[in-house]
Every structure is written in structure tokens, then in C-alpha cells.
Amino acid sequence: MRDAILVVNAGSSSIKFSVFAESDGELALHCRGQIEGLFTAPRFVARDAGGTRLAEKSWGEGHRLGHDGAVAHLGEFLRAQLADFRLAGIGHRVVHGGAEYTQPVKLDPGVLAALEKFVPLAPLHQPHNLAPIRLLLERQPEVVQVACFDTSFHRTNPDIAQRFALPAELHDAGVRRYGFHGLSYEYIASVLPDYDAQAAAGRTVVLHLGNGASICALEGGRSVASTMGFTAVDGLPMGTRCGAIDPGVLLYLMDERGMDARAIEKLIYQQSGLLGVSGISSDMRTLLASQAPSAKIAVDLYLYRIRRELGSLAAALGGLDAIVFTAGIGENSAEIRARVMADAAWLGVKPNARANAKGGPRISAARSRISAWAIATNEELMIARHTRRVLAAS
DSSP: OEEEEEEEEEOSSEEEEEEEEEETTEEEEEEEEEEEOTTSSOEEEEEETTSOEEEEEEOOTTOOOHHHHHHHHHHHHHHHHTTTEEEEEEEEEESOOTTTOOSOEEOOHHHHHHHHTTGGGSTTTHHHHHHHHHHHHHHOTTSOEEEEESSGGGGGSOHHHHOOSSOHHHHHTTOSOOOOOHHHHHHHHHHHHHHOHHHHHSEEEEEEESSSEEEEEEETTEEEEESOOSSTTSSSOOSSOOOSOOHHHHHHHHHHHOOOHHHHHHHHHHSOHHHHHHSSOSOHHHHHHOOOHHHHHHHHHHHHHHHHHHHHHHHHHTSOSEEEEEHHHHHHOHHHHHHHHHHTGGGTBOBOHHHHHHTOSBOBOTTOSBEEEEOOOOHHHHHHHHHHHHHHHO
16 A cells, blocks of 8 residues: 655645645655635645546535635545545645744644644734644644744845844844745755756746745755845735835824724735735736736736846845746746746846747747746645655654
8 A cells, every 4th residue: 555645734714735645665646635615615626747637526505614614624535536646745845934943844733833833924824824734633633743843944145144134133033034925935956957067056036926926046956045034024015915115104104094003914915915916816817818907007017016026136146157046927927937937147147039939848949048947836845845855754
């Protein structure tokens, strides 16, 4: 009987899952799916590795399935689906591990309690990442669970890159730059040698451009700087998050608009970014297809901020050998990639328009001093690999 590892990525209104099975010493995708609309109109769909639909269910409008019901339904599906496998363990994506958790960790009630302390640092993600962990610890404590953190990969950042210019006592108390999307960056770093050995050994900037967006500077495959900081709202504009903002703006909103912390939190996390600027959508595809002036402004601002941050990270590295695009927008939008590469011409990027239109993987010209790539990320496989290593060591 082959071992299988379940990977869970729980959000506020959905639970995504993947199952990886041992195959000749490697991990191969067996099936994946999600339950979305947990509190509005729940819908479950699962597909095998080839994309064939295995199961589907809808609960209808107004049904509140919640994380509890979603975990129960997923358990029923997996019991049948994995009848010929042994479930070796469950790996979870957890956004924030603070300064303490620099590696994946086996979960128990004590670790769960420690991770709950980071909820204020990632209010959109952390509570929901932890919800299925808590349920499974209560109901199936014999199942080994492993937390894999989006912050861990950035713990190799030098101390100076993690500091804010605040009193040292606050830094020592944990007010520092953490960085996020680490599992995505770690995966790209692990496969980059297969594409460009020189870039993997040298200085590379990876652009994780999705509904959440950030950029990371890699030196020899290790993170040395990131656009995200204390929370995942910092850095680039995103689908609904504002990105970097003068803290004086927040003081102004409190003093002049009478906004409290929760109202400001909702503004900067859920009502800003591409959605806030355009007033139309948080989806880049919709904005690129729109003729509305506000859509153009939103896209132009997004690209302007990428241009500035790309230059900043190139400076932090002291030079650049390659750029890599990944995540939903980075992997799928040839237009965004083309415009970013055009903005990066001063760095030595010369695009290959035909290769970019096809999606790469190499999207720069042969004569380009800086190579450019479009590489699909795979955070789920990264989590499965980490989980297997923790299981082997326990």
C-alpha cells in the first residue's frame, strides 16, 4: 500500500486540497480540488491529476457549510478516494510563523496555540489556515499534521533587511519585516537550476503576481529581501490590498474620517488595490479587457509599483542575472509580462515577444544580458515535500 500526503490550504471561504502519492521515490499528484463558498453557496469539485472530474456537489444558495462541514465532507470523499493508500500525514499552508518557526513543524495543541498569536499579523489568512488544523486535532489526533509557513523562506534575510527604523525594543518584540509567499519562492528556487543554472547560483528577482502579489530577491537560491513586510498587505498593490502606504494616511483616516482599526483594516485589505483604484474589479483579466479610464489607471499603477520595486531589489542584490514571473498573473498574462520587461530594459532585459506570447518558459531574447522566465509555481508540492521530510524525521 502506497503512502499519500494530503495538502490543505484553507481560506476564509474555501478549502483547497491536493493529494500526492509516493511513486518511485517521488511525489506524484493523485487528485486535487476545493470546496468554495463555505458560507454562501458551497460547491465541491475534485479532479484527478489529468483534470478529469471525480466528484462534484452543490449545497445551494444560503447554505452555511463552514469549515467544520467542509472538513467533514472532504473526509468522506478522501476515505473512498484513498482506499488503496495509507494517509501518512497532512500538510497545511500557514501564512505566518513569526520569527520562531523557521522550518515546517509537526502540529500539536501547543504549537497551534503559539500560531494563534500571529492572527493579528495576518488577519485575512491565519485564522482560516488554523481552522481545519484545530478540528482535526480535536477529532483525529492520531493523524500527523505539519504546518508549512509562508514566512520561513525569508528568515535568511539579513538582519538589516528585516528592520524598521523603530526603537529596538519593538524589533525585539517581533515588529519586523517577515515577507510572505515563501512557499512559492522556495519552489521556484528549487526548480530554477533546471532552467538557468547561472541565475540559480546568482542574483534573481522573482515576481509572484497573483491576487496577492510580491517580489523577492534571491541570491544563490536564498531570500535576501522581499517587498512584503510585517504583514501581507505591504509592498505591491494587489487584487484588493493597497500595498505600501504612508502610515500618515492611516493617522489621517483615524483623525479626520473617524475610522477605527477595523474600518481601516477592511479598507486596506478588502477595498483597495486593483478593485479600489478601478472601482470595477480585482481581476487583472477584467481590467485589461476594459476600456474604462479607471481600469487603465489601476493597471498602470500596478505596473509602476512593480517597476519601482524591481529596481529596489536589483539594488539590494547589487546587480541582476534573471527575473522570473510566477503565480496567476505572472504565469498567464503575456501583456503584463511584456510591459514589465519593457520597463526593465534599463536593467538589460530584452524580451522575446514570440516566446512571451506562448508562455515561455524562457521569454527573453538570446542576446539579453538579463534572462527572463515564466515558470509555474507549485506551493502544494512544496508543502507535500516538507511534510514528507517531517514525517521521516519524526
